[in-house]
Amino acid sequence: MTISTSRLHPHGAHRVLEPAGAMPQDAWRIDNTPVAAPNELLCAVDVLNIDSASFKQIREACEGDPERIGAHVMQTVAQRGKQHNPVTGSGGMFVGRVLEIGEALRDKIVLRAGDRIASLVSLTLTPLHIESVTRVDAVTGQVWVRAKAVLFESALWARLPADLDESVALAVLDVAGAPAQVRRLCSPGDTVLVVGADGKSGLLSCAQAKLRVGETGRVIGIVPDGRTQSARVLRDAGLVDELIVCDARDAVRASEAVAAVAPSLADVTVNCVNVCGTELASILSTRDGGTVYFFSMATSFTAAALGAEGVGRDVTMIIGNGYTKGHADTALQTLRDHPHVHAHFNATFSRKTQ
């Protein structure tokens, strides 16, 4: 890397290779040289948690073959210097160990070399240098690598909690923005709809919504299949008052099913799916004056904006900012507070590092 120290930027603009003037997230290509500049952290990466919308697209393109998925990830990173899926535009995050702290950061940061952390900023802006992919879990989207990554001065990260399996913590931290926003958006007495209720963010959002709305409120989930283990968790743990089994891409059917159990519609709708085409179902299921929180990376701004206009629904639509103050703690605590959800995450993700 040939960066003059006078150009060092807190958000990593000094790593952008093309186009000029871009920031690392919207850049096509960034410099992934695995060396820490004075205001950067260098980490050894063990596992990548690829964003669900991205992983679904990669898995389909590679016909579910773990070897091809690994090669696909290697190729993206070789081209762009980061795991930034050019089709979905989304990334993920990583778990690893701090190797080196740039000299300008050493007195400003509480981390030390050797600390294990999870990155809380997207892989779409994280300089990543992969030596090899050692294992791919084609179900969970976790990818084991020998790699190094750079975190910028302004990057968010979390120490891995001692009481949770690392792969479980990684899965929860990846979607930490969802339960934390749900906690902020929902009030006692609200009717909350979670679309894609049986995924990682969906389960945690339902759990958090149930806590917030209290006995006078209701939580409704939409899932594509009512027979899965996660759908059972939603029912058995009482995380939803109603579980609707339907394809959320079918806006008419989905919104009619919601109206059948909640004639006044949802006050707050949280979209947690990993597929395109569910904006209208979310909007039509939300009352005038209500809020739709699009956490899904498969959300289309155009479909949401023009869809809401087209059906004359005056809803506030929020883009799912992956960061909300205190999101990591809220998400991890949501897991700890819900033994059924915790057991399900353990069964799905834990011990995958061994």
Ligand code: NAP
């Ligand atoms: P996940 O665990 O894969 O969950 C997605 C859920 O959507 C699955 O349960 C899936 O059900 C369900 N689903 C798929 N198609 C559906 C349909 N047609 N109708 C109803 N439900 C459907 O994903 P996640 O990790 O929770 O992530 C959820 C979304 O958030 C993804 O789009 C991801 O990219 C995004 N994300 C956003 C941020 C952010 O910062 N905003 C951060 C991380 C992730 P099946 O499994 O049965 O298909």
